[in-house]
Amino acid sequence: MIRRAIASLVLCLVLLACGIYLGAHPSGLPGFVRDPLVGDSDTRVVNEAIDRVNSTYYRKISKKKLADSSIKGIVSSLDDRFSNYFTPEEYKKFNQQQNGEFAGIGVQVTGVAEGLHIVTVYAGSPARDAGIKVGDTITAVEGTPLKGKSQDAAVSLIQGRIGTPVKLTLDRDGTSRTVTVERATISVPVVESSERTVDGDKLEVIHLDQFSSGAHGEVAAALKKGIKDKVKGVVLDLRGNPGGLITEAQLVASQFLASGKIVTTKGRAVASRTFDATGDPTAPNLPLVVLVDHNSASAAEIVAGALQDRHRAELVGTRTFGKGVFQEVLELSNGGALDITAGQYFLPSGRNLGGAGVDTGAGLTPTVQASDNAKTKKDEALDKALDVLAGKVS
Numbered sequence: 001m002i003r004r005a006i007a008s009l010v011l012c013l014v015l016l017a018c019g020i021y022l023g024a025h026p027s028g029l030p031g032f033v034r035d036p037l038v039g040d041s042d043t044r045v046v047n048e049a050i051d052r053v054n055s056t057y058y059r060k061i062s063k064k065k066l067a068d069s070s071i072k073g074i075v076s077s078l079d080d081r082f083s084n085y086f087t088p089e090e091y092k093k094f095n096q097q098q099n100g101e102f103a104g105i106g107v108q109v110t111g112v113a114e115g116l117h118i119v120t121v122y123a124g125s126p127a128r129d130a131g132i133k134v135g136d137t138i139t140a141v142e143g144t145p146l147k148g149k150s151q152d153a154a155v156s157l158i159q160g161r162i163g164t165p166v167k168l169t170l171d172r173d174g175t176s177r178t179v180t181v182e183r184a185t186i187s188v189p190v191v192e193s194s195e196r197t198v199d200g201d202k203l204e205v206i207h208l209d210q211f212s213s214g215a216h217g218e219v220a221a222a223l224k225k226g227i228k229d230k231v232k233g234v235v236l237d238l239r240g241n242p243g244g245l246i247t248e249a250q251l252v253a254s255q256f257l258a259s260g261k262i263v264t265t266k267g268r269a270v271a272s273r274t275f276d277a278t279g280d281p282t283a284p285n286l287p288l289v290v291l292v293d294h295n296s297a298s299a300a301e302i303v304a305g306a307l308q309d310r311h312r313a314e315l316v317g318t319r320t321f322g323k324g325v326f327q328e329v330l331e332l333s334n335g336g337a338l339d340i341t342a343g344q345y346f347l348p349s350g351r352n353l354g355g356a357g358v359d360t361g362a363g364l365t366p367t368v369q370a371s372d373n374a375k376t377k378k379d380e381a382l383d384k385a386l387d388v389l390a391g392k393v394s
Helices: 002-024 029-038 041-056 061-076 088-098 151-160 216-227 246-253 301-311 378-392
Strands: 084-086 109-113 114-121 137-141 165-172 177-183 193-199 201-208 233-237 260-267 273-276 286-292 314-317 324-330 337-346
Touching: 029 193, 041 061, 061 084, 061 337, 084 088, 084 151, 088 151, 109 151, 109 165, 114 151, 137 151, 193 216, 201 216, 216 246, 233 378, 246 260, 246 273, 246 301, 260 301, 286 301, 286 324, 286 378, 314 378
Parallel strands: 201 233, 233 286, 286 314
Antiparallel strands: 084 337, 109 114, 114 137, 137 165, 165 177, 193 201, 260 273, 260 337, 324 337
């Protein structure tokens, strides 16, 4: 009895050891056993390649690193600069940034093929002190090229702990330079408003920096103040606005629309959804002009496009960016996440602002073209928007 028990124990230990080994080396299993345990042949060959590189390559590379690289390769093969894979470490940092635990350099950016194009440099920011200007493109961070990275991934490399330095490579008109900037907490008002008098009429200018959480409340507060001051019309300035939350786009547009469609989202794995005006608008009839430029993107284009399609506002400025897709963050079992393009959005007229697939599209074309003159350093686009608005209230 004792010998039989010992033999059974030894057999169990051997089987356990074999199971652990074959589980980590699926290529050692016969096909008829491997297929139901490991998955289809396409998945199996990926695991096999990781296993072979891990065991054969001349220097040791962890399976974790190989798995991360495999996922990055999958996302890269999509040829979609809006999609990205966050490793567990990167995703942790991304969440810390979202919770305000990390600091930046004080710029507003939009993603381009080469990296991050700077559309705003905030007054009193470390970036301003370092000589960074609107029109510069950040092409590398600490020597790491940004080409091919999504905007979120690129921005995450710039942000970090307060007081720590970050080395940036900048390009302007083909000339490259490197600057070191010290990170700091950046406090930027999402909404700035002012009142102007044109041809005897008091007009309000509301600049919305981005569609972050609560932005619609700040827009509503600015509108209420303007109405109390008896303004005759509003310029909604969305220049340099890279977008943000689609729900905020819905709520901002709802300040000017009493009812009806604002945007529809469609995706292969997500249910189609239409976002309508929520009712009880703050300024449903106040004359309105929306000011845009090439850096107005995503949620900014949703609002401008909805107001244009619904004949609620006239667009002034230059052609917008042309982003017609949205992303979802999908958490993975390893602690990482996919920030991946999940679908497209469509304006009330049915048009999509993007190009083929995830390519940059035509964007919105303003009724009145206007841009600043770099030589005069005057805000000529805003002046034109105010003139157009004044013509509507007179």
